[in-house]
Amino acid sequence: MSATAAAAPFVRIEGLAKTYLMGDRRLDVLRGIDLEIAEGELVALTGPSGAGKSTFLHLLGTLDVPTRGRVLFDGEDVFERGEEGLASFRNQTIGFVFQSHHLLPEFTALENVMMPALVRRVPRGEARRLAAEMLGQVGLGERLEHRPGELSGGEQQRVALARALCLGPRLLLADEPTGNLDPQTADGIHALLADLNARLSITAVVVTHNERLAQALPRRLRIVEGRLV
Amino acid sequence: MGEPKTTAGPPDAPAPPHPGPLPREAGESGKPGPPPPASPPGSGPGAGHPAPPVFSVRAFLLVAIGTFGAVAVAPIAATLFGDRLALSGTVAAGLAALAAALFGAMLGAAAAAVARRLAFYEVAAAALLWALAVALVALLPGLRAGSAALQPLEAQGTLVVVLGLLGAGLLAATCVFSGSTLAYLAFGTGRLDLSVSYELFVARSHLRLSPRTVAAIFGIVVTGLVPGLLVALVWSLVRDARERRAYRRGELFRRARMPATLLMTLISIGGVAIGVWALTVVLSVMSGFEADLKRKILGHNAHGMVLTYGQDEFDGWRGVREKVLGVKGVAGATPFLYNEVMLSAGQNLTGAILKGIDVDTVGTVTDLPKNVEDGDLSWLRAPEKIPQGGRAGAEPGAGEAPRKARPLPGIVIGRELARALRVFVGDQVSVVSPFGDLGPAGPQPKSRPFHVAAIFYSGMYEYDSKFAYMDLAEGQKFFGAGETITGLELKVDDVDTARAVMGRVVFALGGWPFRAKDWGELNRSLFSALQMEKVVMAVILGFIVLVASFIIVATLIMLVLEKTREIAVLKSMGAGVPSVMKIFVAEGVIIGAVGTAFGLILGYGSCLLIDRVGIPLDPEVYYISNLPVLIEPAQFALVTLAALALSYLATIYPATKAARLRPVDGLRAE
Numbered sequence: 001m002s003a004t005a006a007a008a009p010f011v012r013i014e015g016l017a018k019t020y021l022m023g024d025r026r027l028d029v030l031r032g033i034d035l036e037i038a039e040g041e042l043v044a045l046t047g048p049s050g051a052g053k054s055t056f057l058h059l060l061g062t063l064d065v066p067t068r069g070r071v072l073f074d075g076e077d078v079f080e081r082g083e084e085g086l087a088s089f090r091n092q093t094i095g096f097v098f099q100s101h102h103l104l105p106e107f108t109a110l111e112n113v114m115m116p117a118l119v120r121r122v123p124r125g126e127a128r129r130l131a132a133e134m135l136g137q138v139g140l141g142e143r144l145e146h147r148p149g150e151l152s153g154g155e156q157q158r159v160a161l162a163r164a165l166c167l168g169p170r171l172l173l174a175d176e177p178t179g180n181l182d183p184q185t186a187d188g189i190h191a192l193l194a195d196l197n198a199r200l201s202i203t204a205v206v207v208t209h210n211e212r213l214a215q216a217l218p219r220r221l222r223i224v225e226g227r228l229v
Numbered sequence: 230m231g232e233p234k235t236t237a238g239p240p241d242a243p244a245p246p247h248p249g250p251l252p253r254e255a256g257e258s259g260k261p262g263p264p265p266p267a268s269p270p271g272s273g274p275g276a277g278h279p280a281p282p283v284f285s286v287r288a289f290l291l292v293a294i295g296t297f298g299a300v301a302v303a304p305i306a307a308t309l310f311g312d313r314l315a316l317s318g319t320v321a322a323g324l325a326a327l328a329a330a331l332f333g334a335m336l337g338a339a340a341a342a343v344a345r346r347l348a349f350y351e352v353a354a355a356a357l358l359w360a361l362a363v364a365l366v367a368l369l370p371g372l373r374a375g376s377a378a379l380q381p382l383e384a385q386g387t388l389v390v391v392l393g394l395l396g397a398g399l400l401a402a403t404c405v406f407s408g409s410t411l412a413y414l415a416f417g418t419g420r421l422d423l424s425v426s427y428e429l430f431v432a433r434s435h436l437r438l439s440p441r442t443v444a445a446i447f448g449i450v451v452t453g454l455v456p457g458l459l460v461a462l463v464w465s466l467v468r469d470a471r472e473r474r475a476y477r478r479g480e481l482f483r484r485a486r487m488p489a490t491l492l493m494t495l496i497s498i499g500g501v502a503i504g505v506w507a508l509t510v511v512l513s514v515m516s517g518f519e520a521d522l523k524r525k526i527l528g529h530n531a532h533g534m535v536l537t538y539g540q541d542e543f544d545g546w547r548g549v550r551e552k553v554l555g556v557k558g559v560a561g562a563t564p565f566l567y568n569e570v571m572l573s574a575g576q577n578l579t580g581a582i583l584k585g586i587d588v589d590t591v592g593t594v595t596d597l598p599k600n601v602e603d604g605d606l607s608w609l610r611a612p613e614k615i616p617q618g619g620r621a622g623a624e625p626g627a628g629e630a631p632r633k634a635r636p637l638p639g640i641v642i643g644r645e646l647a648r649a650l651r652v653f654v655g656d657q658v659s660v661v662s663p664f665g666d667l668g669p670a671g672p673q674p675k676s677r678p679f680h681v682a683a684i685f686y687s688g689m690y691e692y693d694s695k696f697a698y699m700d701l702a703e704g705q706k707f708f709g710a711g712e713t714i715t716g717l718e719l720k721v722d723d724v725d726t727a728r729a730v731m732g733r734v735v736f737a738l739g740g741w742p743f744r745a746k747d748w749g750e751l752n753r754s755l756f757s758a759l760q761m762e763k764v765v766m767a768v769i770l771g772f773i774v775l776v777a778s779f780i781i782v783a784t785l786i787m788l789v790l791e792k793t794r795e796i797a798v799l800k801s802m803g804a805g806v807p808s809v810m811k812i813f814v815a816e817g818v819i820i821g822a823v824g825t826a827f828g829l830i831l832g833y834g835s836c837l838l839i840d841r842v843g844i845p846l847d848p849e850v851y852y853i854s855n856l857p858v859l860i861e862p863a864q865f866a867l868v869t870l871a872a873l874a875l876s877y878l879a880t881i882y883p884a885t886k887a888a889r890l891r892p893v894d895g896l897r898a899e
Contacts, residue, residue, distance in 0.1 A: 058892075058893050058896075061801065063797075063800070063801055063891075063892040063893050063896070064891070064892070064893045083805070083806060084417065084418045084419055084805045084806065084807075085419075087418075087800065087803050087804065087805035087806070087808075088418070088803060088805065089803075090800075090801060090802065090803040091802060091803020091804075092803070094803075096801045096802075098798075098896060102794060102797075102798045102896065104434075104795050104798065106434040106435075106437075107434060111430075115427070115799070115802060116802040116803065118426065118427035118430065119427060119799065119802050119803050119804045119808065120803065121422070121424055121426070121427075124426065163802075
């Protein structure tokens with residue numbers, strides 16, 4: 001997995017900037033960020049609200065297109081791929097965990113976790129097996145058929161984590177995964193995150209307000225007013 | 230909306246030392262992520278990243294060829310299938326339409342491949358170009374004089390030509406667009422992806438159509454809305470009462486709430502069902518009328534006739550008849566002599582068509598012997614057998630009555646004619662022919678009394694009030710025709726091939742002086758009017774289905790709005806544009822398919838009911854005692870196809886809207 005790291009860094013961000021135009025007002029959310037992330041790194045991203053953390057994460061996850069700058073994965077500018085290329089790139093390389101878990105309420109935990117595999121056209125049975133295994137890894141092996149509404153906040157976030165990791169992505173992007181949780185549950189999620197990173201050697205960028213968590217992670221970045229400090 | 234534009238924004242120094250008060254303002258809102266959630270469209274996509282052009286000239290050319298070509302292919306294919314392969318009219322027309330649709334769809338698919346997106350703007354432009362061309366044709370009548378395909382329409386005026394051409398162009402453009410969308414759905418990811426497994430999985434969860442809800446909506450539609458809604462009302466009342474009781478006892482009562490989108494889904498299904506129902510029933514009834522009319526016309530008239538170009542030149546008919554009977558496809562032939570005369574009885578006088586017939590063979594061609602309701606056809610040959618009605622002698626109208634040396638020849642008249650003349654079997658009727666003997670002052674009308682030998686009833690007012698028959702030999706004598714006849718009436722084995730058989734008959738007779746006409750030619754105005762009426766009815770009732778498809782559009786837009794977040798999440802997992810589109814296309818098509826299935830079941834049931842039970846009509850007006858129905862599978866198939874196509878097309882806009890949602894917007898909407 002880390003074989004390619006020698007040639008080019010896994011992720012290389014060059015002069016990344018994002019500007020929103022609101023009518024005639026300009027809003028410079030990101031103002032040129034340069035960054036390299038190596039394979040297997042576990043990065044904490046902190047900063048005040050509105051500093052551009054989420055925007056940065058979305059750009060890194062190719063959910064949004066930068067105004068300026070490039071994001072290179074293994075030396076390739078992914079935004080050159082076009083919309084469909086980006087979609088399959090997201091499916092194969094990236095796993096998202098959102099602050100408010102964003103599980104699909106009509107589906108069971110298992111079906112939620114299966115979804116990325118189904119999007120990739122993995123056969124139903126195979127997807128089910130993968131999802132069940134991943135739910136087992138996050139400690140929810142017993143709650144496969146529950147809907148998100150029947151799970152606690154911590155469990156929901158663990159399902160979201162399982163969903164993000166189901167296809168074995170190379171890059172996990174977590175946007176305040178514990179923002180809505182009580183400290184104990186949050187610690188549980190963090191421990192899980194660290195454990196998975198160690199075991200599966202997944203590169204992860206975690207946006208967090210939780211200073212304790214940030215301190216625990218090997219690399220810490222801070223964004224203020226659209227710039228890394 | 231959301232078409233990626235390459236707006237690099239105003240030239241801007243890289244990361245300038247901006248005072249930037251705005252982010253701080255936003256920062257105070259305490260929300261994670263950047264500024265106010267709603268970002269304006271067009272602010273997103275960045276510079277220099279690949280995006281397909283909004284309008285592709287190459288795709289436009291393909292689409293234009295598709296649209297114009299499909300309109301051109303249809304008549305060419307129709308001639309090919311109809312004349313070369315000798316298929317029957319409806320089959321040939323259906324195959325031709327299919328060929329044209331496929332041609333258009335293929336070019337639409339090619340356009341989608343070239344443009345790498347839905348070729349919507351290109352198709353719209355092609356349709357406009359077609360409309361322009363039609364306008365040109367309308368303004369310059371000389372242009373359309375040469376076209377054989379337009380001749381049938383030409384007879385009905387410029388407006389019909391223009392509307393027909395516009396309609397054809399619209400249909401062709403629709404086929405092209407359908408091809409383009411289907412191709413985009415299948416190839417949009419850059420490789421063939423026909424799978425819809427998870428899309429269906431998601432779509433089903435959106436629709437929430439459990440067998441119970443489907444059964445309920447079916448029940449409501451079947452019972453004609455009112456009783457169904459009453460039942461629903463009572464049920465809701467009972468549930469309300471239970472809820473109140475539970476509340477009084479302090480128990481928890483969870484009321485199942487029907488989500489708005491489910492309600493919309495059910496209403497859409499009901500709309501499609503009602504549209505399809507109405508279409509199938511009305512078209513079947515119209516087909517019933519048409520078939521009934523055809524049966525009566527063909528029963529009373531021959532399927533075709535052999536005539537000569539000149540007058541009084543058709544002699545030696547016995548030999549000709551033998552030859553004609555030898556032609557493949559001819560089932561029967563009988564000679565006739567055609568004259569227009571006046572009939573009078575007492576004070577009553579009316580014009581009529583008097584046909585001299587061969588009593589022995591007429592039954593092999595028409596239903597006349599079967600239609601006789603009073604008297605006997607064979608009495609034409611043996612007039613002495615005609616019972617002499619008491620009024621015959623009393624009628625002072627014809628002065629020749631007392632001379633009874635030889636019995637008066639017989640005549641057969643229709644029920645309405647008999648009523649108009651106030652005569653019965655055995656009564657005397659005078660036939661007045663304008664071409665009479667040569668008198669001192671030129672030709673004089675000739676008059677001769679006949680006895681009514683039989684009265685027939687065909688069910689067609691036109692025939693029952695206008696036709697009279699006499700023996701061929703009597704007629705030849707009366708009209709001084711010698712041995713000549715007007716022509717031969719023919720019956721063919723298969724009514725739909727009458728035209729081809731007539732061609733063979735003329736060929737067998739060696740052409741001139743013989744000519745032949747088939748029943749379609751003989752009754753062209755009537756059947757083309759019926760056809761037109763049916764097309765107009767189909768278009769009008771098609772509007773019900775169209776409106777239902779608009780409900781589908783509204784339902785899907787609501788669903789898209791409700792599922793914004795879900796779409797964003799799916800996109801973050803890597804679902805591409807075609808994939809998200811497929812979800813909503815599947816939903817619309819499921820709605821359309823369920824509605825169509827209901828409509829077909831209801832339509833078929835209603836037709837059977839009308840057929841079995843029978844809805845009485847006033848026979849004085851319609852000449853038919855019950856509402857006729859004819860269940861034509863091809864018609865049902867066409868309605869199904871139209872309903873499904875409309876529901877499919879209805880999904881394209883909402884599906885595009887869903888697929889174009891930017892994931893960031895959906896994720897932020899909290």
